[in-house]
Amino acid sequence: MNAPDSRKLLGRTLQEWFATLPVFALLLLTLIIGTGEMVHGQLLRLGESMFGNPDQQVQYFMLRADPVKPECNRNVDVDAEVQRKLAESKAPSTDDLDDLFGDSGPADPAVLRQSIEQAQTICRAKHDMYERVQANLTPEVKAYRTLETSFFGLFKLGMENRPLILLIMVSIGCIVTTLGWHHIGIRGALYTRDHIVVTWSQVIASSLLLYSCVRYYQILKSGGEVDAPHLHYIWIATFAAILLINLWRVFKPREASAKGDGGWGKALLATPLYAVMSINAGVYFLSIDHPAGLAIYINQLMALPSIFMNLALFIWAGMLLKQSRVIDLVLNVIRPWNLSPQLLTYIILIIASIGTAYTGASGIFVIAAGAVIYHEVRAAGGTRQFALAATAMSGSLGVVLRPCLLVVMIAALNKQVTTNGLYHWGFYVFLLTSTLFFLVSQMLRTQRAAIESPVVAIPGMLRELIPLLPYIGVTVVIIALYEYGLDTKLNEITAPTIIPVMLLLILIFDKVLNKGKAEITPDYASHRQEGVERSVRYATTETIGHIGALLALMTLSLAVGGVIERSDIMHYFPQVFDSRWTAMAFLMVIMVVVGMSMDPLGAAILVSGTLAPVAYANNIDPVHFWMMVLVAFELGYLSPPVALNQLLTRQVVGEDEVHLADQEVKHMRFFRRYERWILPLIVMASGLMIVGFGPLAVQDFESLAFIKDWFPAVPQ
Helix, strand or coil: CCCCCCCEECCEEHHHHHHHHHHHHHHHHHHHHHHHHHHHHHHHHHHHHHHCEHHHCECHHHHCCCCCCCCCCCCCCHHHHHHHHHHHHHCCCCCHHHHHCCCCCCCCHHHHHHHHHHHHHHHHHHHHHHHHHHHHCCHHHHHHHHHHHHHHHHHHHHHHCHHHHHHHHHHHHHHHHHHCCCCCECCCCCCHHHHHHHHHHHHHHHHHHHHHHHHHHHHHHHCCCCCCHHHHHHHHHHHHHHHHHHHHHHHCCCCCCCCCCCCHHHHHHCCEHHHHHHHHHHHHHHHCCCCCHHHHHHHHHHHCHHHHHHHHHHHHHHHHHHCCCHHHHHHHHHHHHCCCHHHHHHHHHHHHHHHHHHHCCHHHHHHHHHHHHHHHHHHCCCCHHHHHHHHHCCCCCCCCCCCCHHHHHHHHHCCCCCHHHHHHHHHHHHHHHHHHHHHHHHHHCCCCCCCCCHHHHHHHHHHHHHHHHHHHHHHHHHHHHHHHHCCCCCCCCCHHHHHHHHHHHHHHHHHHHCCCCCCCCCCCHHHCCCCHHHHHHHHHHHHHHHHHHHHHHHHHHHHHHHHHHHHCHHHHCCCCCCCHHHHHHHHHHHHHHHHHHCCHHHHHHHHHHHCHHHHHHCCCCHHHHHHHHHHHHHHHHHCCCCCHHHHHHHHHHCHHHHHHHHHHCCCCCHHHHCHHHHHHHHHHHHHHHHHHHHHHHHHHCHHHHHHHHHCCCCCC
16 A cells, blocks of 8 residues: 555655654553553453452551551550650640530540550551562562563553654654655645645645644643643644645645646645645634644543554454455355355345444444455456446445444434434434345346356255354354453443454464465465564554544544534524425434545534424424434535545555446446446435435325334343
């Protein structure tokens, strides 16, 4: 993905030393943070079982640090102490405060003795416990507690510095992506004017971002001590570096990959989307005399560091998956049936929907597994246009399935819905959209394929299943170790930690298992590297570019959300409509537009506070509304002119492959020329119309009321 660097240092490029290695360390640290709590709990449990002494009532937590010797005297003379206390009580008081309450008289000797004896009993218990703890502090305990407390210290340090870890990762990713020309635009930069526009747009965007970050820091500093100033320094350094890179390119422009200057109109389409967002948001905030506005909203990234760090882990997991043979082996089990590319793609998308449900966003899944899906569809005989269409919508089907994190966020922001209700109806939405894809793809295919007889296919499947069994075994063992060893199940909370660990171990197993053997892989798998170290290094290098490109978009979409929020543009629209059908139509259009311009997490927050109340006020069921929103978002991510999932597909597949796809259909009829755009739009637009208007029709038309009986009640 990244251009090779001819400059080497000890056999590694400068990028690998200064970008890949640090990001690899940060990703591992993120995994340690994610695993830390569950592992530390088990370390404490193991320490208790190994070194706890129930007979002496000594528990491991008492041994985690050297005990402090009690200062009290356990051999005090009780009689002498009673006499001393009595003498003190008979002495005249010199405290004015005591005089306010009058003379209390001499102390009762019996009460004094009882108090002193109780204190002596407690003191002896403390000394006794101190001696027992000291006796149990063996060299083995000290060695074990050093390991346990060191791990806890690292885990605690990581937990306290999540924003810093995320920001360093984003900073490195953005700089590397800028150096490698990998920021996402509507079209790639091919001609001389394309590069001019890309360079100058980033000069303007980074200047606005740098100015806003400096002003934000100055404003905070003028009000007193700045909280976490190092985060502000990193933001400033990041945008200063991007500005310097692009200023250098003004004087040393990159050589165009295509001959000619190109047109200015098409050149504007090559502008990185993050730069478009930066310029629009930056100019708006300057126009309302709020220069720090841009910095304030991009700093919201630091408010939810766990979510964005999890996105980075999922991207890394996808790149690790590409380096293994797992997908090849899984599809080898299906290939004996000789399925048509369309039917095979349908099965792949069903499997892919599970991945989307765990990652929580379709764009993340496209980046993580899009390249694998594209090449597998091509290997099955699908055209390039069809493979691009399938890849773009590979993540669009699973966003409504359990345990999608986006659904959890929606339920947390809106008390009118529950995760159970959303997941329940989300399953039916998934059945609808997946069936629509199958039907549309079957109707549009140009040639028929004869499915192999079960007599031939089933033995072939069983033969191909044998090489896959060791990988299934490794997967089962890893899940079992987490579930039974660390008491942690695989779900939407733990998936960002468990899945990368699983794929890292599977990759190591795969490379060790096939060491010295010729890999039986498709021709397209030129990205595969030999050996564990090279594979992990290559996967991490790819991850950096994707992190920089995607998180730059997500970060600036927060600023776009800020513009929408501050401009009060939503209040210009009607709040109550004549009919809920009209309200639904209006909301559907707006949701698609929001999906075209914002990432799903930021969009969910924006919609919850602005448009969701409009839906509720117009008597639209909250669960119905949010099901429509999720489908509309996905349609927005596939709709021109932005079509983010199409852009991410181009990002992972490569400009050359997309260019070849367009050249192949250059002289064909309209649909074939634009199949990669039209096919996903037909599926998701049809799904949106049914999801948006179908429930209204069932509720309003008595002739359709029987459909309600087809669906069971929502589980409680």
